[in-house]
Amino acid sequence: MPPGGLVRIHHLNCGSFRGIPLLGEEPPAGAVNRERAVACHCLLIETDSDGLILADTGLGTADLQHxxxxxxxxWVAYAQPALNPEESALRQVVRLGYAPQDVRHIVLTHLHRDHTGGLPDFPHAQVHVHPDEYRAVTDPTAAHHRHSLDRFMPAHRAHNPLLTPAPMADRTKWFGFPGVTRPQGLACELLLVPLPGRSAGHSGVAVRDGHGRWLLHAGDAYMYHGELEHTLPFSHPALEPVQQGAQTDVAARDATRDRLRSLRRDHADEITVFSAHDPWELARSTASKG
Incomplete structure (x- = not known):
């Protein structure tokens, strides 16, 4: 069994938005549809040591009801969410035979609304974020404080989630990425990897799957596979305005994308990188069942 007693990783879609077309290319391996709904790609990680862990939460049950x-x-008028209650992380956890209380930890790439909607469905869970993301929503003097609070919706934090900044005392490197840390109290091999630019403390979630291969949930560091997989990178015109409208540092975002391109190119045999919203990446991940 992998370190920390990791048992299985499930790729979940915890929220579908308006459809977008594939851009003038062959579908990625494992995908056939040329138009798909934008996804909220989350991970449900089963462990013996830490119970269930969610990486991002997508839209929650209250979001879908109201x-x-x-x-x-x-935001709803622009994103056009499908509002399917069966896509909530809560419903999907229960369908897998677990109780909501079995989700003991939630690790977030960042605190934007389409990543935090499920927090009220798991009020008992410890919620791990990068220290800069934590400070941006708790310290009024922090840079980007107002920007961060505007996007961390009041409905998602009204229950006072157990926000926990990842410890930075033992920072290390991961495939050359600096400032990497393990969320507090987790025994399994899961890391927060800083991927700056999108928000104050935007991070990826790296975890080893049952075969020893790393998965890197890159959050919103990029949104379309064309940004990483093509020799001349290109974004999706339907998604690029979302990136531009919410980013805190354009140069950092571009540098992060370039580092992810290099990571995918140089370590394709060790790491699978995917974003939070690309539906073709989600289809590929669910087909391979990491």
Whole structure:
């Protein structure tokens, strides 16, 4: 068994948004549809040591019942969420035979609304974030404080989630990425990898699967596989405005994307990189069942 008693990793779609077309290319391996709904790609990680761990939470049950109130009417009108209750992380955990209380830890790439909606469904879980992301929403003097609070929706934090900044005392490198840390109290081989640019403390979640291969959930560091997989990188015109509208540091975002391109190119035999919203990457991940 892998270190920390990791048992299995499930790739979940915890929220579908408006459809986007594939851009002038062959579908990625394992995918056939040329138009798909934008996804909220989350991970459910089964462990013997730490119970269930969620990496991001997508949209929660309250979001799906009262979207305008919970997510914001303007955002809902733009994103056009499908509002399917069966896509909530809570429903998917129960379908797998678990109780909501079995989710003991949630590790977030960042605190934007389409990543935090499931927090109220697991109020008992310890919620791990990068220290800069934590500070941005708890310290009024922090850089990007107002920006971060505007995107960490009141409905998602009204229950006072157990936000826990990852310890930075034992920072290390991971495939050349600096400042990497293990969330507090986790025994399994799971890491927070800083991927700056999208938010104050945007990070990827790296975890070893049952075959010893690393998975890197890159959050919103990029949104379309064309940004990483093509010799001349290109973003999706339907997704690029979302990136530009929420980023905190354009240069850092571009540098992060370039580092992820190099990581994928140089370590393709060791690491699978995927973003939070690319539906073709999600289809590939669910087909391979990491």
């Amino acid at each position: 979207p305008d109130r919970s997510l914001g009417a303007d």
